[in-house]
Amino acid sequence: xxxxxxxxxxxxxxxxxxxxxxxxxxxxxxxxxxxxxxxxxxxxxxxxxxxxxxxxxxxxxxxxxxxxxxxxxxxxxxxxxxxxxxxxxxxxxxxxxxxxxxxxxxxxxxxxxxxxxxxxxxxxxxxxxxxxxxxxxxxxxxxxxxxxxxxxxxxxxxxxxxxxxxxxxxxxxxxxxxxx
Numbered sequence: 001x002x003x004x005x006x007x008x009x010x011x012x013x014x015x016x017x018x019x020x021x022x023x024x025x026x027x028x029x030x031x032x033x034x035x036x037x038x039x040x041x042x043x044x045x046x047x048x049x050x051x052x053x054x055x056x057x058x059x060x061x062x063x064x065x066x067x068x069x070x071x072x073x074x075x076x077x078x079x080x081x082x083x084x085x086x087x088x089x090x091x092x093x094x095x096x097x098x099x100x101x102x103x104x105x106x107x108x109x110x111x112x113x114x115x116x117x118x119x120x121x122x123x124x125x126x127x128x129x130x131x132x133x134x135x136x137x138x139x140x141x142x143x144x145x146x147x148x149x150x151x152x153x154x155x156x157x158x159x160x161x162x163x164x165x166x167x168x169x170x171x172x173x174x175x176x177x178x179x180x
Contacts, residue, residue, distance in 0.1 A: 002035050002069050003099035006088035007078060011062040014039040017083040018064055024077055033074050035067030040108050063088065065108060070097065123148055125155055130178035138168055142178050
């Protein structure tokens with residue numbers, strides 16, 4: 001039975017080591033004993049000199065998540081890859097790696113185990129809608145929703161200040177519909 005394991009690697013070499021593991025699996029003909037090999041990453045948006053830049057950042061530097069059927073051969077094959085230091089969770093006494101819990105893996109893969117809408121963010125506004133700011137330095141200003149940032153649970157509202165349109169980033173609860 002295939003289970004998920006975390007392996008510790010040299011930092012910054014995760015993608016190269018993943019490639020070496022995939023090559024080793026093919027060379028040894030043990031594809032049936034391995035599943036997915038994942039380097040957990042996320043996209044990070046930053047502002048560099050006024051320009052929006054998207055970069056990929058490792059969620060767990062120096063770790064690779066691997067789905068495999070653990071036996072002496074597979075453990076040996078993975079452990080001897082150049083750059084792999086050890087299996088995470090392995091005790092000195094037993095020398096047998098401890099598999100990850102399925103809930104941890106589901107979270108990493110973005111799988112919702114219940115498939116429920118519980119916790120889903122409800123967006124109360126639409127782009128182009130007029131809203132009134134309820135608090136902060138722009139309190140009582142009326143503006144138009146220009147952008148919805150679901151990941152931050154914020155919206156960008158364009159308000160007119162001194163005759164110029166100015167973007168203001170606000171949380172959903174800091175505004176109300178201007179028609180209400």
